[in-house]
Amino acid sequence: MAHAGNEAVIRVRDLAVGFDAVTVLDRLSLDVFRGEILGFVGGSGAGKSVLMRTIIGLLPRRSGSIEVFGLNLGMAGEKERRATERRWGILFQQGALFSSLTVRQNVQFPMREYLDLSDRLLDEVALAKLEMVGLTADVADKFPAELSGGMTKRVALARALALDPEIVFLDEPTSGLDPIGAGAFDDLIRTLQRTLGLTVFMVTHDLDSLHTVCDRIAVLADGRVVVDGPIATMLASEHSWVKQYFRGKRTRAAAG
Amino acid sequence: MTIRPTLDERLSGERLELAAAGAWTVEHARELEPLVEAASGQRLKGRFVRIDMGSVDRLDTFGAWLIERLLRAWHRRGAQATIEGLPDHYRGLLKEVHNVNLAPPPPPPSYSRIGTVLENVGRAVGNTAGDLVRIAHMLGETTVALMRVLVRPASFRLTSVVHHLDRVGLRAVPIILLISFLLGCIIAQQGIFHFRRFGAELYVVDMIGILVLREIGVIMVCIMIAGRSGSSYTAELGSMKMREEIDALRTMGFGTVDVLVLPRLIALVIAMPILTFLGSMAALYGGGLVCWIYGGITPEIFISRLKDAISIDHFMVGMIKAPFMALIIGLVACTEGLQVKGSAESLGLHTTASVVKSVFLVIMTDGLFAMFFAAIGK
Numbered sequence: 363m364a365h366a367g368n369e370a371v372i373r374v375r376d377l378a379v380g381f382d383a384v385t386v387l388d389r390l391s392l393d394v395f396r397g398e399i400l401g402f403v404g405g406s407g408a409g410k411s412v413l414m415r416t417i418i419g420l421l422p423r424r425s426g427s428i429e430v431f432g433l434n435l436g437m438a439g440e441k442e443r444r445a446t447e448r449r450w451g452i453l454f455q456q457g458a459l460f461s462s463l464t465v466r467q468n469v470q471f472p473m474r475e476y477l478d479l480s481d482r483l484l485d486e487v488a489l490a491k492l493e494m495v496g497l498t499a500d501v502a503d504k505f506p507a508e509l510s511g512g513m514t515k516r517v518a519l520a521r522a523l524a525l526d527p528e529i530v531f532l533d534e535p536t537s538g539l540d541p542i543g544a545g546a547f548d549d550l551i552r553t554l555q556r557t558l559g560l561t562v563f564m565v566t567h568d569l570d571s572l573h574t575v576c577d578r579i580a581v582l583a584d585g586r587v588v589v590d591g592p593i594a595t596m597l598a599s600e601h602s603w604v605k606q607y608f609r610g611k612r613t614r615a616a617a618g
Numbered sequence: 619m620t621i622r623p624t625l626d627e628r629l630s631g632e633r634l635e636l637a638a639a640g641a642w643t644v645e646h647a648r649e650l651e652p653l654v655e656a657a658s659g660q661r662l663k664g665r666f667v668r669i670d671m672g673s674v675d676r677l678d679t680f681g682a683w684l685i686e687r688l689l690r691a692w693h694r695r696g697a698q699a700t701i702e703g704l705p706d707h708y709r710g711l712l713k714e715v716h717n718v719n720l721a722p723p724p725p726p727p728s729y730s731r732i733g734t735v736l737e738n739v740g741r742a743v744g745n746t747a748g749d750l751v752r753i754a755h756m757l758g759e760t761t762v763a764l765m766r767v768l769v770r771p772a773s774f775r776l777t778s779v780v781h782h783l784d785r786v787g788l789r790a791v792p793i794i795l796l797i798s799f800l801l802g803c804i805i806a807q808q809g810i811f812h813f814r815r816f817g818a819e820l821y822v823v824d825m826i827g828i829l830v831l832r833e834i835g836v837i838m839v840c841i842m843i844a845g846r847s848g849s850s851y852t853a854e855l856g857s858m859k860m861r862e863e864i865d866a867l868r869t870m871g872f873g874t875v876d877v878l879v880l881p882r883l884i885a886l887v888i889a890m891p892i893l894t895f896l897g898s899m900a901a902l903y904g905g906g907l908v909c910w911i912y913g914g915i916t917p918e919i920f921i922s923r924l925k926d927a928i929s930i931d932h933f934m935v936g937m938i939k940a941p942f943m944a945l946i947i948g949l950v951a952c953t954e955g956l957q958v959k960g961s962a963e964s965l966g967l968h969t970t971a972s973v974v975k976s977v978f979l980v981i982m983t984d985g986l987f988a989m990f991f992a993a994i995g996k
Contacts, residue, residue: 461961477644483651483684486719490683493718507960526644526678557710558679 368395370429371529371561372417377426379409379416386412388585389426394529399555399562401572403607404582410565411455413582414531417563418452419443430529448476450529451522455537457514459506465492465517466502472524491520496550512543516550523554532564536571544568548575569608572596581607621675622646625653633666636688639673642681654684658691667692672703682708682715749953749975756953757945759875760883766876778881779888786847787889791896793846794839798897801838802830802904810913819913823920824927826905831932835898837984840943843890844976848951851882852972855955856965864956874956883948890944891937898936931996939987943980950976 372394379387386409394400404410415421417428419435428435430446438446459468469488473479479487489499495516506514515535522530535551536544548568552575555562566572572579573593580590581604589599596608623640636657642650669685671677685701692699704712767774809822855878858864864874902924909915915923954972958965 462963478648480651483647483680486687487680487683490679490715490718494679494714499719505961523679526680553714557714559707 368397370394371396371431372563373427373429374413374417375427375429377413377416377428378424379412379421380424385424385585387416390582390586392580392587392590394561394563395578396528396561397555397559398577399551399564399575401576401579402563402565402582403567403572403579405603408582409585410582411533414533414563414565418450418531419447448525449527450531451525451527452531453515453518453522453533453535455533457506457518459509459514459518459521461506464503464505465497465509468506468517469520469524472521476525488520488524491523492517494554495520495523496546511538512540512547515539515547519550519554523558526558527560529561529563532562532566534565534567536566536568541570544570545574551575623650623653623674623681625650625657627657627660633668634660635668635670637670637673638685639675641676642674642684643676643678644680647680647684650681650684654688658688665697667697667699669699669701670703671701671705671708674704674708677708677711679711679715682711683719685712686715752953752957753949756875756879756949759873760880760949763873763875763880767880773876775877775881778877779884782882782885783889785850786843786885787892790843790846790889790893794842794893794897795900797842798835798838798900799904801834802826802901802906803908805829805834805901806905806908807912810909814913819915820919820923822909822913823905823915823923826902826909827924827928828932830898830901830905831928831936833936833984833988835901836894836936836939836943837981838901839890839894839897839940840947840980841977843886843893843944844947844951844973844980847886848947848976849969849973851948851951852955852958852969853965855952856958856968859956859958860960860965879948879952882952883945886944886948887941890947891940894937894940898933935987935991935996939984942983942987946979946983947976950979 370393372392374390374392377387377390378385390413392413402410402413412421416423417430417435423436431449433442433446435443435446459465460471463471466485466488469491470484473484473487489502492499492502497513497516497520501509501513501517506517509517515538519530519532519535522532532551536547539547548571551562551564554560564571564576566576576593578590578592579596580587581596581599581601582588583601583603588601589595589604593608596604599605599608621640623638623642623646626637626639628635628637640646669688671685674681689699689701701712806822806826809825810819813819813822813825855864858878864878867874867877906917906920909920910917951972954968954975958968
């Protein structure tokens with residue numbers, strides 16, 4: 363594997379997750395390497411979000427192990443888990459901004475909880491983050507209900523980046539954005555990934571994102587990762603679902 | 619774990635040299651800020667400052683911003699500050715923060731204290747008037763919707779009414795029975811305890827009969843229904859509003875009032891008299907039980923005394939109020955529900971307001987009814 367020399371920041375082994383009688387993930391294994399943008403694709407209901415939510419600890423697993431920064435989260439104590447949680451940021455699909463707080467307070471929320479900083483520094487850093495995700499200072503005192511879909515995603519990204527995490531999980535970051543907005547968001551993710559040295563785990567359906575920003579793509583089908591590799595591997599794959607997905611009608615249009 | 623960040627100063631000739639080292643990261647932001655503040659307050663001989671970042675082993679947005687803040691502070695004082703020895707992979711980050719926070723932050727809006735008080739009073743008055751207008755609107759719209767149903771009975775949403783009747787009527791029966799029963803017990807016990815001193819225990823039966831049938835029965839049920847069903851109406855409609863379900867209904871050509879409000883109101887208006895009747899009976903039963911056990915008034919005496927003390931008028935006065943109270947609770951609950959804005963906080967505020975306002979209006983209306991019945995001599 364091309365990344366064999368790199369450090370795997372997330373290492374999932376033989377993971378099984380299910381609800382009642384349904385098995386969603388079945389002995390899934392996946393590595394995410396430091397500094398890469400991994401695109402994670404799969405059919406609707408295949409369990410992409412389930413994997414993401416299991417890694418970040420929102421869903422229980424049935425068996426298997428998840429290691430993040432070399433720490434087995436299943437074995438880790440409360441304190442170690444908390445320390446790890448500070449090192450990742452999550453962008454939820456709907457933004458999940460706190461509706462009773464302003465944009466500025468939303469971004470400052472994790473900083474206030476975890477760090478003991480002066481108000482001046484909190485304000486400056488929050489505004490800096492907002493500008494880094496392409497917003498202007500005048501949205502800082504708005505409430506989430508007053509924002510457009512694209513702005514909500516950007517604010518949510520600024521909040522995910524509040525503590526300068528090393529890993530960012532993005533759940534369908536470009537869904538619900540127009541192609542121009544989605545393209546801008548892709549560029550933003552690329553820029554931030556370069557400047558901040560982020561590792562990005564991106565669940566997405568957006569073929570353009572997969573083509574333009576992802577270093578590596580992992581395909582989820584039948585509860586496990588069936589193919590992973592750069593876009594060229596995807597295009598060459600003979601797996602029927604992968605073939606349909608990357609070489610279907612819509613793809614050709616997207617690839618131009 | 620990580621190396622503590624430092625910022626050492628050295629004066630070399632005309633030039634101030636600063637050497638940054640360690641981890642300039644979020645974990646150390648608290649220690650870094652005073653370092654940077656102290657450095658930017660340094661007395662300056664020449665016009666040149668050099669920051670050597672060669673020994674910085676980690677840098678993130680917090681550290682980068684503090685460096686940028688330092689650069690800007692020197693710059694404002696007319697000094698020329700340069701950065702040297704920065705590892706290549708951090709260059710982009712420093713460039714990024716160089717472009718942010720250029721505009722001065724928007725000043726927090728200032729308020730005068732008296733102005734704020736006056737403004738709040740004004741808003742409260744306006745809101746109260748607005749509430750009454752909105753409730754009147756809702757009453758009007760509901761009446762129109764009811765007329766439409768009368769003209770075209772086929773459009774009546776029977777299933778929906780039955781569903782809500784089950785929820786606000788049938789399912790409320792146990793708790794209403796229990797609380798009314800206990801209330802009857804307490805009134806009887808207190809009555810006997812105090813009336814005993816005058817040897818007038820038997821009048822307790824009069825008191826229980828009149829109080830429960832005329833006032834307490836219906837008021838208690840109203841308060842419970844406002845808390846139990848009114849709040850759930852508000853929360854339901856409010857969350858439907860938040861999730862654009864109400865907009866969806868409207869675009870399909872359905873009136874919100876016809877589909878959502880009218881069935882709920884009808885269910886409440888039907889359920890309330892029944893619940894009031896059941897509640898009153900439970901309270902009388904509880905009162906009778908305590909009279910027997912605690913006051914030594916046997917059920918035979920209690921019933922014959924009750925027959926003498928109360929007339930059908932007392933019963934009717936209580937019952938006639940029930941549908942009006944139901945209408946008030948339903949109207950307030952639905953009006954508040956449709957006022958909900960996008961946030962979770964707004965949903966909470968309106969649910970609270972729904973209960974508080976309907977309880978207040980119910981008690982005020984009860985007072986008006988009391989005056990009315992006194993005037994017509996009932």
